[in-house]
Ligand SMILES: Nc1ncnc2c1ncn2[C@@H]1O[C@H](COP(=O)(O)OP(=O)(O)OP(=O)(O)O)[C@@H](O)[C@H]1O
């Protein structure tokens with residue numbers, strides 16, 4: 001079933017380096033959202049926070065809130081492996097990755113965007 005993603009006050013770090021600053025946005029169920037921006041602006045970093053894949057990088061961390069319907073994905077007690085499993089099987093995962101040259105990959109779905 002399609003779910004709503006609601007992100008608020010998201011800051012994403014690699015060690016001391018803040019790669020994504022203060023992002024808040026809502027992605028409605030059954031909608032298509034494209035992230036477009038210059039190389040290095042943080043598109044992939046941001047996307048990885050939506051399925052808790054950012055924190056697998058040593059020194060990486062996330063501040064802020066990511067809600068999947070009523071569930072806070074970063075709440076204490078949430079199993080990141082379970083989140084990744086749901087994200088990899090959910091239709092909500094299907095996205096078109098738009099690279100920095102503005103080319104959309106043709107309908108591919110990725111769990112680990114480049
Ligand atoms: N593993 C990492 N360790 C440290 N810094 C990183 C790491 N991965 C990305 N960064 C930095 O985080 C910032 C955002 O990078 P990111 O890869 O999210 O950008 P992007 O918008 O996806 O770029 P592109 O269009 O080239 O794919 C950049 O400054 C990048 O150098």
Ligand SMILES: [Mg+2]
Nearest residue numbers: 043044113114
């Ligand atoms: Mg990228």
